[in-house]
Amino acid sequence: MAEKVLMKGNEALAEAAIQCGCRHYFGYPITPQTEVAAYMSKRLPKEGGVFLQAESEIAAVNMVLGATSAGVRAMTSSSSPGISLKSEGVSYIGGSDLPALIINVQRGGPGLGGIQPSQSDYWQATKALGHGDFQLFVLAPSTIQEMVDFVSLAYEVGEKYRVPAMILSDGMLGQMMEPVEFPTKKEGGAEKPWATNGHQNKRKKNIINSLYIQPEELENLIRERYQRYEQIKANEQRAEEFMMEDAEYVVVAFGASSRVSRSAVMQARAEGIKAGLIRPITLWPFPEKFIKKSIPNTKKYLCVEMNMGQMVDDVKLVVNGEREVGFFGRTGGVIPTPAEVLDQIRKMAGKEN
Amino acid sequence: MAVVFEKPKALSDVPFHYCPGCTHGIVHRLVAEVIDELGVEGQTVGVASVGCSVFAYNYFNCDMVQAAHGRAPAVATGLKRALPDNVIFTYQGDGDLAAIGMAETVHAATRGENITVIFINNAIYGMTGGQMAPTSLPGQVTQTSPYGRDVKYAGYPIRVCELLSTLSGTALAQRVTVDSVKNVNIAKKAIKKGFENQINKRGYSIIEVVSTCPTNWGLSPQEAIKWLRENMLEYYPLGVYKDVTAEGGDK
Numbered sequence: 001m002a003e004k005v006l007m008k009g010n011e012a013l014a015e016a017a018i019q020c021g022c023r024h025y026f027g028y029p030i031t032p033q034t035e036v037a038a039y040m041s042k043r044l045p046k047e048g049g050v051f052l053q054a055e056s057e058i059a060a061v062n063m064v065l066g067a068t069s070a071g072v073r074a075m076t077s078s079s080s081p082g083i084s085l086k087s088e089g090v091s092y093i094g095g096s097d098l099p100a101l102i103i104n105v106q107r108g109g110p111g112l113g114g115i116q117p118s119q120s121d122y123w124q125a126t127k128a129l130g131h132g133d134f135q136l137f138v139l140a141p142s143t144i145q146e147m148v149d150f151v152s153l154a155y156e157v158g159e160k161y162r163v164p165a166m167i168l169s170d171g172m173l174g175q176m177m178e179p180v181e182f183p184t185k186k187e188g189g190a191e192k193p194w195a196t197n198g199h200q201n202k203r204k205k206n207i208i209n210s211l212y213i214q215p216e217e218l219e220n221l222i223r224e225r226y227q228r229y230e231q232i233k234a235n236e237q238r239a240e241e242f243m244m245e246d247a248e249y250v251v252v253a254f255g256a257s258s259r260v261s262r263s264a265v266m267q268a269r270a271e272g273i274k275a276g277l278i279r280p281i282t283l284w285p286f287p288e289k290f291i292k293k294s295i296p297n298t299k300k301y302l303c304v305e306m307n308m309g310q311m312v313d314d315v316k317l318v319v320n321g322e323r324e325v326g327f328f329g330r331t332g333g334v335i336p337t338p339a340e341v342l343d344q345i346r347k348m349a350g351k352e353n
Numbered sequence: 354m355a356v357v358f359e360k361p362k363a364l365s366d367v368p369f370h371y372c373p374g375c376t377h378g379i380v381h382r383l384v385a386e387v388i389d390e391l392g393v394e395g396q397t398v399g400v401a402s403v404g405c406s407v408f409a410y411n412y413f414n415c416d417m418v419q420a421a422h423g424r425a426p427a428v429a430t431g432l433k434r435a436l437p438d439n440v441i442f443t444y445q446g447d448g449d450l451a452a453i454g455m456a457e458t459v460h461a462a463t464r465g466e467n468i469t470v471i472f473i474n475n476a477i478y479g480m481t482g483g484q485m486a487p488t489s490l491p492g493q494v495t496q497t498s499p500y501g502r503d504v505k506y507a508g509y510p511i512r513v514c515e516l517l518s519t520l521s522g523t524a525l526a527q528r529v530t531v532d533s534v535k536n537v538n539i540a541k542k543a544i545k546k547g548f549e550n551q552i553n554k555r556g557y558s559i560i561e562v563v564s565t566c567p568t569n570w571g572l573s574p575q576e577a578i579k580w581l582r583e584n585m586l587e588y589y590p591l592g593v594y595k596d597v598t599a600e601g602g603d604k
Contacts, residue, residue, distance in 0.1 A: 024431070024434060024435055026431065050434045050435075052430070052434060054427070054460075055456050055457065055459075055460035056456055058424065058427070058456075058457075059424070059426075059427040059430075059456065059457050059460065060427075062420065062421060062424040062427035062428050062431065062457070063427050063428070063430050063431035063434070064431060065418075065420075065424075065427075065428055065431060066400075066418065066427065066428035066429060066430060066431020066432040066433075066434075066435070067431035067432065067434060067435040068431070069398075069418045069428070069431070069432060070398070070431070070432050070435035070436045071435070072435045074431065074435070088421055088424075089421065089424070092420075092421050096419075196398050196416035196417065196418050196432070197398070197416065197435075197436055197439065198395055198396040198397060198398060198415070198416055198436065198439045198440075199394075199395055199415070199416055200395040200396070201394070201395040202395070205413075205414055205415060205416050205417065206416045206417075207410045207411075207416070207417050207418075207419070208417070208418040208419065209410055209417075209418070209419040210419065211407060211419055
């Protein structure tokens with residue numbers, strides 16, 4: 001597929017996974033991600049793949065664990081409350097050094113929350129999706145094209161470092177339509193000599209396991225895993241810089257809120273304010289390099305999020321008190337308007353109307 | 354010299370950690386003998402669960418995956434859907450299968466998931482030190498039912514084979530025990546049928562083994578066998594609850 005097609009975000013995600021060789025999808029209905037499952041249920045049987053509607057999110061993620069243990073590219077998707085249920089399985093996937101793709105099309109929380117777009121699972125995705133010392137590779141798309149492109153990136157990075165990967169999307173990106181282009185098919189992926197697919201009497205048996213009773217053994221294993229995390233931090237940080245060449249007032253925003261922020265930055269520029277945008281693409285590893293590089297020229301930072309202020313902590317950690325870091329957010333499923341963000345940029349620049 | 358007895362090839366050379374009188378060892382051996390006899394070790398992937406048998410991944414020589422508590426049927430589903438021509442079995446205890454993993458169990462069975470489930474029912478949580486299980490008997494004293502299981506308060510024990518035998522996806526639901534040579538032979542035959550069903554793509558097979566836990570029952574190995582016979586077999590009658598093969602009358 002070289003020409004552009006108009007697609008809904010959730011369906012684009014699903015199609016991208018199929019084009020990446022994912023033939024095993026396990027899911028459970030939840031708004032606003034259900035189109036991923038519906039699309040997979042239509043397409044996968046025709047591709048000789050497996051679509052299975054599980055009895056719960058917990059079962060779905062553990063089916064992913066089983067399939068990825070067998071060495072195939074597997075995937076599950078859900079929305080915020082469902083991701084909380086998956087957290088058990090994600091911890092086991094991380095603790096067993098397995099790659100897997102988990103999609104979160106975020107909605108408002110906590111609890112059952114709402115069904116409108118939100119970014120309030122930032123902490124969950126980047127700090128603690130499940131118990132124990134482990135991380136996921138987390139990508140935040142801001143366009144439907146990125147919903148497509150990040151699927152192959154998530155699989156590649158996840159398989160290279162043997163870590164679970166998450167695409168942290170939201171209800172807005174999941175439901176909206178944009179023209180997208182699918183790159184040339186990239187199936188297959190890395191060699192998986194660790195897979196439990198039957199030793200066929202040709203190799204030693206493989207064990208996929210996260211249990212280590214001896215504390216020293218477990219500590220050593222976690223330390224080894226953290227060395228891989230350091231490599232990911234060194235090699236895989238990604239962010240987009242928009243109007244950053246001479247920016248003095250820098251908005252930091254990802255995903256849906258970065259789209260709003262981009263408009264606000266352009267309007268601020270039209271008013272003569274030297275505004276710019278840093279858009280984190282990898283939320284873990286957090287793109288520290290990009291923030292750090294911007295500190296000398298920046299007077300103030302403003303984080304714009306669809307939550308009560310979660311990523312702002314990570315920005316503050318990098319800025320380390322050298323500059324003021326402000327926050328503006330809407331939550332509960334409310335999307336900030338460009339006018340609201342523009343107001344905040346004006347305030348930051350001392351140009352209040 | 355003729356070899357009259359040896360360890361099955363599908364069992365590794367690692368000594369079991371199980372307590373004296375625990376029947377896990379016998380059941381492990383039976384599973385391994387069946388894998389040997391069917392010649393499927395190279396195609397088999399076992400799923401160990403959480404409980405005393407958690408280290409099963411060290412004991413079997415086939416590929417092994419260690420699942421979260423109760424999730425072995427879901428993990429086995431993922432494996433089997435990715436590897437439809439391989440042999441996938443789970444090895445689960447009563448807490449794992451009939452409490453925390455009941456949803457996964459019922460749904461794997463009703464999907465007719467083509468896997469073999471070895472279910473150890475010893476009426477107690479062994480690994481955590483003897484708490485009340487979903488299969489603890491009425492009146493049974495455990496760490497968390499110190500005055501005996503009061504069914505008016507804690508409810509009744511679950512009869513898993515009876516329950517799963519009502520589901521169309523279940524190919525075999527058979528309850529066995531390993532308290533005597535005769536019953537060990539019946540158990541082995543049932544386990545073999547469970548694996549053969551899978552090879553013949555018949556659906557979900559569960560072999561429930563009524564088992565002992567001398568340590569947490571506070572009994573000697575001999576007393577434990579006696580307690581099993583006198584108490585457990587009354588509540589959990591041995592027998593075939595469902596069998597879709599010709600032998601079971603294609604029910």
